[in-house]
Amino acid sequence: MTVLPGEAAATVDGPPPADPLVLAAAWLPVDGSAPGPTMTLSTIGLDGYPSARTVLLSRFDGQRLHFHTDTRSRKAAELAAVPRASMTIVWPEAARQLVVTGDVAPVTDREARLAYDARTRYLQMLAWVxxxxxxxxxxxxxxxxxxxxxxxxxxxxxxxxTTWGGYALTPLRMLFWQGATDGPSNRLAYERDADGRWRREAWPG
Structure with a gap:
């Protein structure tokens, strides 16, 4: 297993934090940096079947995960009908995977604009053309x-x-997977209860 520099303590093998957002902050790019890794965004299709595609993680603000799309897109229509989604982020080089499920809401105009300004010129043009x-x-x-x-x-x-739009997912469930070559892999599952407290379980990898 390859561990990224400076991240040896940010695994699921050590003492797990009570708040999974602390662990997510160690795995995800810091707020204000360039757009994050690609991820699989899964929504509930208008026909009731799962609908998945690969998008960029625009930002993690410490509480929510942001992504952006064309407001005329299929995923925008699906989120308007059922504002819930799952995100799957994989780091093969670090033998890590993070799955986040929760409620989705539109971001503010300012947040959408900041995300657009952080995009490369190519992606900015793509949003237009x-x-x-x-x-x-x-x-x-x-x-x-x-x-x-x-x-x-x-x-x-x-x-x-004008068709540029953004969304932010507030986590209700978070699943951290850590692989290994010298032992079993490990999964750490968190679920938020109605009072906002996190419940944690260790699952087989």
């Missing part, structure tokens, strides 16, 4: 529209499109 009409176009037309948009906007800063 990559719509449903473009998705059905030929490869040549898609590249032409991309190039035309870049030439039109130049190198100046981009404002977020």
């Amino acid at each position: 990559n719509d449903a009409d473009l998705a059905g176009a030929t490869v040549e037309l898609r590249r032409e529209r991309w190039t035309a948009f870049g030439e039109e906007r130049g190198d100046g800063p981009l404002e977020p499109p």
Whole structure:
């Protein structure tokens, strides 16, 4: 197992914290840094079946996990119908996995804007150009529209499109998995009760 530098104490093998957000803060990028790792976002589809896709973790603010999308997207419609989701984040190089399940709510306009400003130029452009009409176009037309948009906007800063939206998940359940090559893997499960207190269990890996 490879442990990331400076993170030897942030495993599930040592004395577990009473609050899982403390452990999450040791695993996730610090607040205010660049967008975090990719993750699988699972929502409840409008047909009742699970619906999953890979997105960026935009931010962990110590209490909630933020992500952003086009407000015309399928996931936006699913969250409007059922504002609950799960996130699965995997660090293969550190033999770690974090699964977070909870309630989802829109972020503020300021939070959405800060997340857009933190995106790379490519992702900022993608938020403008990559719509449903473009998705059905030929490869040549898609590249032409991309190039035309870049030439039109130049190198100046981009404002977020009106379709840019953000969400934050407040955890109700958190599952930390830690792998190993010299022993069994381990899972640490937390669940928040109605009073806001966390209950902790160790599960087989």
